[in-house]
Amino acid sequence: MVTTTALEEELRRLAGSVPDPELPVLTLDDLGVLRAVHVRDADSVEVELTPTYTGCPAVEAMSTDIERVLHEHGIREVSVRTVLSPAWSTDDISDEGRRKLREFGIAPPRGGRPSGPVALDLGPTRTAADGPEPEPVRCPSCGSADTELLSRFSSTACKALRRCLSCREPFDHFKEL
Amino acid sequence: MTLTVNTAAALALGDDALVLSHRLGEWAGHAPVLEEEVALANIALDLLGQARVLLSMAGDEDELAYLREERAFRNLQLVEQPNGDFAHTIARQLYFSTYQRLLYTQLASGDGEFAPLAAKAVKEVAYHQDHAEHWTLRLGDGTDESHERMSRACQALWRFTGEMFQPLDGVGVDWDGMRAAWLESVGDTLRRATLTVPEGPQTGAWTAGAGRQGLHTESFGRMLAEMQHLHRSHPGASW
Numbered sequence: 001m002v003t004t005t006a007l008e009e010e011l012r013r014l015a016g017s018v019p020d021p022e023l024p025v026l027t028l029d030d031l032g033v034l035r036a037v038h039v040r041d042a043d044s045v046e047v048e049l050t051p052t053y054t055g056c057p058a059v060e061a062m063s064t065d066i067e068r069v070l071h072e073h074g075i076r077e078v079s080v081r082t083v084l085s086p087a088w089s090t091d092d093i094s095d096e097g098r099r100k101l102r103e104f105g106i107a108p109p110r111g112g113r114p115s116g117p118v119a120l121d122l123g124p125t126r127t128a129a130d131g132p133e134p135e136p137v138r139c140p141s142c143g144s145a146d147t148e149l150l151s152r153f154s155s156t157a158c159k160a161l162r163r164c165l166s167c168r169e170p171f172d173h174f175k176e177l
Numbered sequence: 178m179t180l181t182v183n184t185a186a187a188l189a190l191g192d193d194a195l196v197l198s199h200r201l202g203e204w205a206g207h208a209p210v211l212e213e214e215v216a217l218a219n220i221a222l223d224l225l226g227q228a229r230v231l232l233s234m235a236g237d238e239d240e241l242a243y244l245r246e247e248r249a250f251r252n253l254q255l256v257e258q259p260n261g262d263f264a265h266t267i268a269r270q271l272y273f274s275t276y277q278r279l280l281y282t283q284l285a286s287g288d289g290e291f292a293p294l295a296a297k298a299v300k301e302v303a304y305h306q307d308h309a310e311h312w313t314l315r316l317g318d319g320t321d322e323s324h325e326r327m328s329r330a331c332q333a334l335w336r337f338t339g340e341m342f343q344p345l346d347g348v349g350v351d352w353d354g355m356r357a358a359w360l361e362s363v364g365d366t367l368r369r370a371t372l373t374v375p376e377g378p379q380t381g382a383w384t385a386g387a388g389r390q391g392l393h394t395e396s397f398g399r400m401l402a403e404m405q406h407l408h409r410s411h412p413g414a415s416w
Contacts, residue, residue, distance in 0.1 A: 054298050055226020084230065085293035087300070152308055153216035157223060157301075161212065177300050 005039060012037040014069050015047055021061035022156055025104045028062060032092030035083055043076040050088045052177070053157040090158075090177050102140045107147075107162065107173040110135050137173050139164035147171075183290060184235045185251070186347035189389055190291070191231030192252035195242055196397075197273060198224035199404050200260055209263055216308060217266070223301040230294050243408035247391075247398050254388040255337035257397040261330065264316055264323070268330035270309035275362050276341045276355075278302045283350040291348070310366050317370025324371065331367065332375050339379030340388055 004012075015037055016029030028034045028049075035048035047066055051059045063080040070078045090109035093101075098108035136145035144166035152175075154161040159172040201221035208214035232238040255273060260266045281302055284295035316327040342356040364374045387393075408414075 051226070051297075053223060053226060053301060054230060054294070055222040055224070057222070084297050087293070087297035151212035151216060152304055152311075153212075153219040155215070157219045175304075 008037050008039050011039070011045060011070060011073065011075070014073055015066045018062065018065045018069055021058045021065065023101070023104070023106075025100045026093075026097050028066075030094050030097030030100060032094065032097070033062070033088060040077075043074070045070055045075045045078050047078065047080045048083045049080055050083050052088055054084075056157065088177075090174060093174070101174060105140050105171060106159070107137050107140050107171060109174045109176045110137065137162060139167060139169060140171055141169045142167040183347040186345050187231045187234040187291075188241070189251040189345055190348075191228050191235060191241070192250050193256050193273075193277075194224040194231060195228035196250070196252045196400070197256040197269075198222075198228060199400065200256065200258075200269075201266070203260055204266065213263075220270070220305050220308065223298070223305070227294065227298050227301075231291075234290065239408070243405045247393055247401055249391060250393065250397075250401070251389055251391065252393075253337070253340050254394050254397075255334065255340065257388070257393060257400060258334060258337065259396050259400075261333075262326055264326040264330040265333070267309055267312040267316060268327065268334050270305065271313050271331075271363060271366065272334060272338050272341075274302055274306040274309050275359055276338075278306050279355045279358050279362075280348075280350060283355065284348070287349060289349060313366050313372075314370045317367070317372040327370070328372050331372055332377070335375035335377055335379060336381045343389060345389070 012034065016027060016034050018028050020026045020028060020031055023031075031052070033050050033052060035050050038046045038048075040046055047070075049059065049062060049066070059082060066080055067078045091111055093109065098111070101108040137147050138145050139147050142164060144164055146165040147162050148165060149160060150163050150170065151161040153159075154172050158174055158177070160175040161170065162173045163170045198221045201217045201224070204217045205214065208217055228242070229238050232241045235241060253273075255269060258265075258269060278299060281295040281299035284291045285299050286292075313327065316323040318324070319327075338359075341359070342352050344352045360374075367374050
């Protein structure tokens with residue numbers, strides 16, 4: 001039986017408040033990448049972190065920042081372990097995180113995709129970026145649903161580049177994963 | 178060195194991702210438009226992330242990437258092929274991303290040691306395949322010049338595609354089913370792009386499974402020299 005102690009909750013809150021190095025408006029908690037904090041003994045802690053994308057270069061910076069924050073809290077030994085399973089999904093971004101992204105000018109991922117096994121079909125490829133759209137990607141500036149995809153890849157692996165056809169503003173969209 | 182079965186499989190899949198990642202990275206500064214510069218670099222980064230996980234399952238990732246000789250690499254010959262023109266790169270992407278998506282889909286649904294990585298990476302690879310298919314359609318069904326180049330690229334790389342379906346020890350997937358699904362998917366895209374599915378054999382006289390045994394094509398040695406020279410010149414350096 002795994003129980004979480006008050007100290008673990010406190011340390012988890014501290015680690016979760018670390019800002020994302022590439023999207024500093026979000027904390028690691030908003031992003032949903034902090035999986036667990038285990039206190040091993042009096043001053044040794046293990047943190048489990050999951051990457052957004054397998055190759056996300058921000059993981060190392062996140063680890064360093066978590067170590068620094070917990071060191072400052074008096075924990076002598078901090079080890080950050082990367083865990084892949086269960087895989088992170090944009091559904092793990094909190095509502096608060098989505099609100100912050102929108103304010104920052106990034107269209108948040110559309111939520112509520114059904115999870116489960118990946119269906120394999122032989123037809124043309126469908127990804128979350130196209131196919132039957134569950135809901136339009138709205139412009140974070142003017143709120144218009146009339147937007148178009150410019151490129152499936154943008155400034156970071158997790159974003160796509162779009163343009164608003166109402167206010168003509170180009171913007172990043174945190175694409176569904 | 179005797180490799181246990183799963184280490185050998187991790188090495189093969191990791192080398193595929195590493196080598197293709199490096200090839201795509203060669204486009205940095207040379208891609209036809211800025212969006213493609215960014216797209217190819219992002220795909221390369223996804224593949225590098227997969228390579229790091231897979232090579233770490235087989236040993237020390239840096240030693241494996243930077244200190245092995247050409248003959249010790251187990252990647253498919255397809256992924257080491259030079260970038261060529263943009264159409265060549267897209268044809269290589271179409272062939273490989275379709276394969277990788279089918280492979281990871283199967284691995285993700287099992288409970289083997291590759292399942293966690295596959296479950297994560299299959300969603301990234303779906304975007305790679307989407308990217309390759311859109312460009313195949315655009316180039317194939319584009320101008321006479323783009324059609325001609327895309328057609329040439331698909332033909333030229335065809336003989337490297339058979340190797341993908343050589344069963345790998347330690348990877349429990351339905352290889353024949355995968356080949357059929359791959360042919361169906363790639364064939365559909367090529368036909369929609371007004372291109373013809375190449376008719377030649379999917380393996381050359383000596384290329385069947387050769388990359389997986391450490392036999393590589395001429396340009397691979399030069400690629401490795403470029404990839405490894407900094408690490409070899411300054412062993413253990415860091416900043």
